[in-house]
Amino acid sequence: MTKSFLVDTVPTPIPLVSSDKSTEKTPERESVKVVIYGSKRGVNNTILTLYKLGFAQVNEWSPLLPSSNPGEVMSILTRHIVTT
Template identity: 80%
Template structure:
């Protein structure tokens, strides 16, 4: 005899719908850019470290781009934060 312990623990919430007009404003999104400068190895290593920390996926960063300093590259991550 098998018993499902999960069936009784989860309840499906009933969505509430309001018929009144809402005066709430739609949140706006502001772009925030994070830039890493350094050697190719240093930039790639930092991107992997930030991925391991849960900060950003590796594919969210731009490809390595040359910087204005010889032998230096950069990568850019753009995040959008909610502002009111």
């Protein structure tokens, strides 16, 4: 009985993702904070205005926090941006 050996004609697939970490660039991220100071009403109105302008969702802002000035509050929005 004879056996026939065929050469593999299917090429080896080339990986789509390189495993060489030295040539890959990962984007750097930076935190940017936006702070609003003022009365409770003023801070809430500003947050709503910025929401209407499409700047940030209302729930992305921190709860109202007391500031160092009596009768004044603040709210903080933190964004993470990609730097190049």
